[in-house]
Amino acid sequence: MKLLRTMLLAGAATALASPALAQDGGISDDAVKIGMLLDMSGPYSALDGQGSVVAVQMAIDEMGGEIDGKKIELMTADHQNKADIGSNLARQWSDQNNVDLILGGANSGVGIALQEVTSEKNIAYINNGAASAALTNENCAPETGIHWTYDTDALANGTAVAMVKEGNDSWYFITADYAFGHKLEENAMDAVKANGGTVVGNVRAPFPTQDFSSFLLQAQGSGAKVIGLANAGTDTQNSVKQAQEFGIVQGGQKLASLLLFLTDVEALGLDASQGLTLTTGFYWDQDDMAREWSAKFEEKHGSKPTMVQAGMYSSALNYLKAVKEAGTDEAKAVVAKLKEMPIEDAFSRNGKVRADGLMVHDMFLAQVKTPDESKGNWDFYNIIRTIPGDDAFRKLEDGSCEAAKG
Amino acid sequence: MAFFDIPLPVFMGQLLIGLINGAFYAVLSLGLALIFGLLNIVNFAHGALYMVGAFVAFLLLDILGIGYWPSLVLAPIIVGLFGIVIERLLLRPLADLDHLYGLLLTFGLALLLEGAFRHFYGVSGERYAIPDSLQGGFNLGFMFLPTYRAWVIAASLIVCIATWLLIEKTRLGATMRAAVENADLVRAFGVNVPLLVTITYGFGVALAAFAGVLAAPIYSVNPLMGSNIIIVVFAIVVIGGLGSIKGAIVSGFLLGVCEGLTRVFWPEASNIVIFVVMAIVLIVRPAGLFGKAA
Numbered sequence: 262m263k264l265l266r267t268m269l270l271a272g273a274a275t276a277l278a279s280p281a282l283a284q285d286g287g288i289s290d291d292a293v294k295i296g297m298l299l300d301m302s303g304p305y306s307a308l309d310g311q312g313s314v315v316a317v318q319m320a321i322d323e324m325g326g327e328i329d330g331k332k333i334e335l336m337t338a339d340h341q342n343k344a345d346i347g348s349n350l351a352r353q354w355s356d357q358n359n360v361d362l363i364l365g366g367a368n369s370g371v372g373i374a375l376q377e378v379t380s381e382k383n384i385a386y387i388n389n390g391a392a393s394a395a396l397t398n399e400n401c402a403p404e405t406g407i408h409w410t411y412d413t414d415a416l417a418n419g420t421a422v423a424m425v426k427e428g429n430d431s432w433y434f435i436t437a438d439y440a441f442g443h444k445l446e447e448n449a450m451d452a453v454k455a456n457g458g459t460v461v462g463n464v465r466a467p468f469p470t471q472d473f474s475s476f477l478l479q480a481q482g483s484g485a486k487v488i489g490l491a492n493a494g495t496d497t498q499n500s501v502k503q504a505q506e507f508g509i510v511q512g513g514q515k516l517a518s519l520l521l522f523l524t525d526v527e528a529l530g531l532d533a534s535q536g537l538t539l540t541t542g543f544y545w546d547q548d549d550m551a552r553e554w555s556a557k558f559e560e561k562h563g564s565k566p567t568m569v570q571a572g573m574y575s576s577a578l579n580y581l582k583a584v585k586e587a588g589t590d591e592a593k594a595v596v597a598k599l600k601e602m603p604i605e606d607a608f609s610r611n612g613k614v615r616a617d618g619l620m621v622h623d624m625f626l627a628q629v630k631t632p633d634e635s636k637g638n639w640d641f642y643n644i645i646r647t648i649p650g651d652d653a654f655r656k657l658e659d660g661s662c663e664a665a666k667g
Numbered sequence: 668m669a670f671f672d673i674p675l676p677v678f679m680g681q682l683l684i685g686l687i688n689g690a691f692y693a694v695l696s697l698g699l700a701l702i703f704g705l706l707n708i709v710n711f712a713h714g715a716l717y718m719v720g721a722f723v724a725f726l727l728l729d730i731l732g733i734g735y736w737p738s739l740v741l742a743p744i745i746v747g748l749f750g751i752v753i754e755r756l757l758l759r760p761l762a763d764l765d766h767l768y769g770l771l772l773t774f775g776l777a778l779l780l781e782g783a784f785r786h787f788y789g790v791s792g793e794r795y796a797i798p799d800s801l802q803g804g805f806n807l808g809f810m811f812l813p814t815y816r817a818w819v820i821a822a823s824l825i826v827c828i829a830t831w832l833l834i835e836k837t838r839l840g841a842t843m844r845a846a847v848e849n850a851d852l853v854r855a856f857g858v859n860v861p862l863l864v865t866i867t868y869g870f871g872v873a874l875a876a877f878a879g880v881l882a883a884p885i886y887s888v889n890p891l892m893g894s895n896i897i898i899v900v901f902a903i904v905v906i907g908g909l910g911s912i913k914g915a916i917v918s919g920f921l922l923g924v925c926e927g928l929t930r931v932f933w934p935e936a937s938n939i940v941i942f943v944v945m946a947i948v949l950i951v952r953p954a955g956l957f958g959k960a961a
Contacts, residue, residue: 302785302790303790303891304790304891306789306790307789307790307791308791310790438934438935464930464934465934465935466934466937467934467935467937467938469895470938471886471892471895471896472684472688472885472886474684474687474816475681475684475685475927475930475931475937476930476934478677478680478681478684478810479677479930479931481811482674482676482677482680494791495790495791495792495887495889495891498791498792498887499886499887502885502886502887503885506797506804506813506815506816506885507804507811507813508804508811508813512811524791525791527791528791528792528793528794528887529794529887530794
């Protein structure tokens with residue numbers, strides 16, 4: 262009986278506290294509240310982390326810090342790469358702070374967990390950095406959730422297809438053993454096979470791993486022409502570095518780093534990373550608009566932005582524009598508005614948010630420069646070609662987000 | 668059995684790689700065991716000091732242009748002195764209190780050190796090149812062995828054996844062992860036990876820094892490198908028998924091999940296999956493989 266009463270009281274309190282104002286339009290509790298949940302201290306914090314916070318703050322400043330007189334508030338927290346911590350923080354922000362938008366950062370495990378919480382709580386959710394294409398397929402939430410910077414499909418379609426077409430047709434995968442790695446491996450295997458290549462084997466490495474020599478030796482022994490690295494961050498750095506140490510590239514095998522960030526190349530150095538083919542959603546030197554924004558970012562953060570950090574800026578900016586146009590911060594209304602808007606800014610070329618929540622935009626196939634080609638700091642990539650969004654990403658009808666196909 | 672699916676050369680390769688990783692485990696667990704043996708402190712800062720060792724080597728090169736070989740000696744000395752300061756200023760006042768206080772203090776220290784390096788250097792890591800004299804490698808027929816990795820095994824073995832000899836065969840070592848058994852009695856013989864304790868802590872910490880310098884060219888020099896390895900090293904010390912020098916060395920190499928082989932047979936389990944072994948050892952021999960029952 263006592264329990265029942267407590268539950269009823271709790272229910273009533275939540276009902277009073279929740280932003281029921283949303284239905285009648287307008288901005289709830291006189292503020293647009295953005296919460297960022299990302300890896301602030303772990304293996305992904307260099308490519309995401311504080312740099313992403315700086316980027317989102319730039320978007321807020323660009324909007325003048327307010328929308329129609331209603332202040333824009335920013336909160337950040339470290340999800341520590343743990344799905345339970347991420348979802349708890351999201352629930353807390355929803356119940357206690359009435360957060361309007363959650364920007365999720367790298368780590369697909371956390372990213373997928375947040376998708377569930379936000380759709381249940383009717384909070385807009387944009388993810389930059391979690392790579393798994395599951396976010397707009399089996400785990401899609403098309404009314405509230407958007408996947409912005411890139412996904413595993415686009416990475417596989419870019420790098421794997423380009424390499425298979427050059428005749429590198431047998432692959433062995435070293436895969437980070439969690440949601441992200443599995444999806445990237447699956448997408449890359451599909452891309453390799455669809456283009457006439459074969460997959461000779463794979464090995465799942467725990468995340469994170471420091472010593473890859475054992476896995477590299479297995480890959481070397483497989484005789485595959487290409488060793489595909491389905492991992493990210495410090496895992497990628499360690500595997501590329503140790504592959505060089507064990508003479509893998511000298512031995513005639515090629516490395517394909519399916520997800521490589523600017524910060525990884527910086528940490529590895531061009532000596533170790535030169536010649537790697539990669540797919541990226543953004544490169545600071547891609548055009549004038551990107552260069553101009555990246556220079557401002559560098560002034561504030563001390564390094565050029567990674568694609569995740571630029572994507573964070575772009576998604577926050579467009580979200581805020583959509584709130585302004587829709588005249589409300591109610592999640593479904595804003596997400597619907599975003600789907601009508603063309604997405605064009607320092608980050609995105611020819612962007613549009615599709616019915617399943619995927620932000621389709623141009624991707625770039627790039628190659629890491631040699632030390633001789635590079636003109637200095639952060640001059641790391643040669644853009645080989647632009648992959649138009651519709652080719653880079655999976656087609657809507659091929660996906661498994663039934664809710665969006667209607 | 669999966670074992671028979673694997674050709675002998677690949678198996679040999681994995682065995683060797685396991686030994687290389689075991690070398691790091693051995694040097695780190697040796698330092699931990701020494702410190703636990705004499706100070707009765709579970710030194711949670713050990714991983715952080717290993718990381719600091721790698722960073723000191725990096726900074727010596729970056730700022731003063733001092734290369735790998737001098738760093739291999741200098742970095743352990745610098746970090747060892749730092750350890751002596753820690754012992755004198757922070758650990759000494761806790762000596763008469765429960766173990767838990769030392770554990771909490773060193774754990775806090777580890778967080779502070781990691782936080783500080785993360786603040787200044789970020790997590791993406793710094794580069795440290797393999798010295799020119801150790802570039803390249805040998806083709807062993809069954810695998811390509813990088814010269815540097817061979818050096819890691821050799822250097823670790825030398826350090827482990829030298830430490831073991833120091834403790835088992837010298838007068839200083841005999842005094843140390845006596846102090847572990849009964850500090851008060853040794854003090855009554857006129858031995859300066861507090862000094863002995865300080866030196867031991869400094870030496871244990873220097874061993875961690877030495878492992879850090881060895882690791883710098885292989886892994887990126889990274890503020891998180893210590894926290895990744897320390898839990899495993901603790902498990903190894905427990906498996907070897909708390910405070911047992913021989914146990915720490917032998918189980919370091921053994922478990923490196925054990926982990927390496929798991930990476931072939933069941934890669935997903937490779938980061939927990941050591942803890943499974945620990946659980947089994949604790950059930951069968953609670954004092955550890957080489958520990959004396961209390």
